[in-house]
Amino acid sequence: MTSITALLRTTDWFPLMLSLKVASVATLIALVLGVALGWLFARTRFPGRSLLEPILMLPLVLPPTVLGYGILVAAGRRSPLGAWLRENFDYTIIFSWHGAVVASAIVALPLVMKSASAAFAGVDRDLEAAARTLRQSRLSVFLRVTLPLAWPGILAGSLLAFARAMGEFGASLMVAGSIPQQTQTLSMAIYDAVQAGEDQQALLLVVVTSLVSVGILVFSHRYFTVR
Amino acid sequence: MSRPSLACGIAALLLPLAVMSQQITVSAAASLTEAFRALGPRFEAALPGASVRFNFAASGALLQQIRQGAPVDVFASADQVTMDRAADESLLVPGSRVDFAANEVVMIEPAQGGLGLQSLADLAGPRVRRIAVGKVATVPAGSYTRQLLEAAGAWKTLTPKLVQADSVRQVLDYVSRGEVEAGFVYRTDAALMPDKVKIVLTAAGDTPVTYPVAIVRDSRQKATAAGFVNFLSTSEARQILAGFGFGAP
Numbered sequence: 001m002t003s004i005t006a007l008l009r010t011t012d013w014f015p016l017m018l019s020l021k022v023a024s025v026a027t028l029i030a031l032v033l034g035v036a037l038g039w040l041f042a043r044t045r046f047p048g049r050s051l052l053e054p055i056l057m058l059p060l061v062l063p064p065t066v067l068g069y070g071i072l073v074a075a076g077r078r079s080p081l082g083a084w085l086r087e088n089f090d091y092t093i094i095f096s097w098h099g100a101v102v103a104s105a106i107v108a109l110p111l112v113m114k115s116a117s118a119a120f121a122g123v124d125r126d127l128e129a130a131a132r133t134l135r136q137s138r139l140s141v142f143l144r145v146t147l148p149l150a151w152p153g154i155l156a157g158s159l160l161a162f163a164r165a166m167g168e169f170g171a172s173l174m175v176a177g178s179i180p181q182q183t184q185t186l187s188m189a190i191y192d193a194v195q196a197g198e199d200q201q202a203l204l205l206v207v208v209t210s211l212v213s214v215g216i217l218v219f220s221h222r223y224f225t226v227r
Numbered sequence: 228m229s230r231p232s233l234a235c236g237i238a239a240l241l242l243p244l245a246v247m248s249q250q251i252t253v254s255a256a257a258s259l260t261e262a263f264r265a266l267g268p269r270f271e272a273a274l275p276g277a278s279v280r281f282n283f284a285a286s287g288a289l290l291q292q293i294r295q296g297a298p299v300d301v302f303a304s305a306d307q308v309t310m311d312r313a314a315d316e317s318l319l320v321p322g323s324r325v326d327f328a329a330n331e332v333v334m335i336e337p338a339q340g341g342l343g344l345q346s347l348a349d350l351a352g353p354r355v356r357r358i359a360v361g362k363v364a365t366v367p368a369g370s371y372t373r374q375l376l377e378a379a380g381a382w383k384t385l386t387p388k389l390v391q392a393d394s395v396r397q398v399l400d401y402v403s404r405g406e407v408e409a410g411f412v413y414r415t416d417a418a419l420m421p422d423k424v425k426i427v428l429t430a431a432g433d434t435p436v437t438y439p440v441a442i443v444r445d446s447r448q449k450a451t452a453a454g455f456v457n458f459l460s461t462s463e464a465r466q467i468l469a470g471f472g473f474g475a476p
């Protein structure tokens with residue numbers, strides 16, 4: 001027992017905090033984009049729609065290494081975007097925690113998008129029409145009728161997205177590196193501990209990450225399941 | 228599928244197991260990748276019936292796999308420290324250990340768009356944002372780098388700039404892509420990408436970089452494993468290693 005408390009005392013909690021921060025920001029980005037895209041797919045027809053949806057779903061099925069490589073190529077120093085950011089803002093997402101956010105947001109986006117799309121499709125159009133007869137603008141109808149009715153589904157998708165973002169590893173490692181106290185997230189800390197043979201440390205971090213993830217899933221099931 | 232053809236199918240799946248009864252698995256340091264891939268077919272030709280497959284990663288990660296009981300027959304590390312650990316934990320066949328190659332640690336920078344670094348002292352300058360090194364805990368190139376930077380009194384001040392990579396080859400990749408301003412790899416690694424990375428200096432460390440190889444105690448193919456270890460000391464193997472820039476031990 002004393003060894004456990006000693007271990008808890010000496011454990012560096014930075015990776016857990018960073019993972020929570022990265023997952024929160026990534027989920028927020030995925031939430032905004034996912035709701036917008038989910039609405040587009042549920043309510044509109046536009047050219048390229050049938051191609052765009054599978055492309056946005058790709059991060060769910062592609063190996064994280066493909067995504068990591070893609071981000072390195074697209075935003076690395078030698079890429080047009082990376083060079084432009086560096087030249088004008090002296091900024092790069094490579095080896096910064098922002099890189100981990102980008103990777104996590106991309107893998108989390110399909111989860112929000114799909115549930116938002118399903119939730120919007122399930123909203124009764126008559127209620128929206130009724131609101132329109134009460135001289136509400138389109139935006140007002142969306143904010144006061146459509147979004148509240150679809151909200152439980154969107155929230156459930158967001159919690160899944162958060163859990164997925166917490167677990168992001170491969171792409172984040174490639175893009176953000178595993179720099180202690182800077183970009184080393186929980187999953188990377190576990191990987192490093194296992195490689196270095198620090199089994200106790202690895203086990204502790206595994207328990208922590210499992211508890212957090214189970215907590216999120218239980219929470220989401222209890223409060224946001226659409227009944 | 229009819230019963231006879233099913234039996235044939237199963238037999239066809241099992242056949243490779245019988246044929247590959249003399250197959251050995253060699254876990255080797257990442258820096259040996261190209262040299263060992265070139266050595267493999269020559270070893271198989273020299274020892275009829277034997278076949279070899281390779282598992283390349285950072286030496287420390289390979290040691291960890293062997294510790295956990297991975298079915299490995301031969302272990303080739305990029306440093307003595309990792310091999311000493313394996314020996315201390317009785318993971319090796321006693322007396323099977325031998326040094327077969329030597330190398331040097333070099334500091335490199337991107338060939339295009341590099342800063343034109345001249346010395347270790349230049350790393351402290353503000354234009355150097357990130358420096359890639361191997362993970363000190365598992366990558367021998369990383370611990371060599373740490374030793375030489377500590378000897379230069381620069382390790383502590385440079386720590387915030389360090390990106391610790393999974394293997395020496397990841398360091399090479401980061402430098403060649405220009406994502407870091409400098410990195411520390413072996414001379415043989417830098418030689419693989421002469422148009423992408425430039426050697427700034429050769430590090431004169433206190434510890435010479437030598438590669439030991441040994442037979443893993445739990446190997447089930449000890450004869451073939453011994454054949455591979457012996458092959459590394461033949462003039463044929465030495466020649467191939469020299470072709471990739473490795474020195475004699």
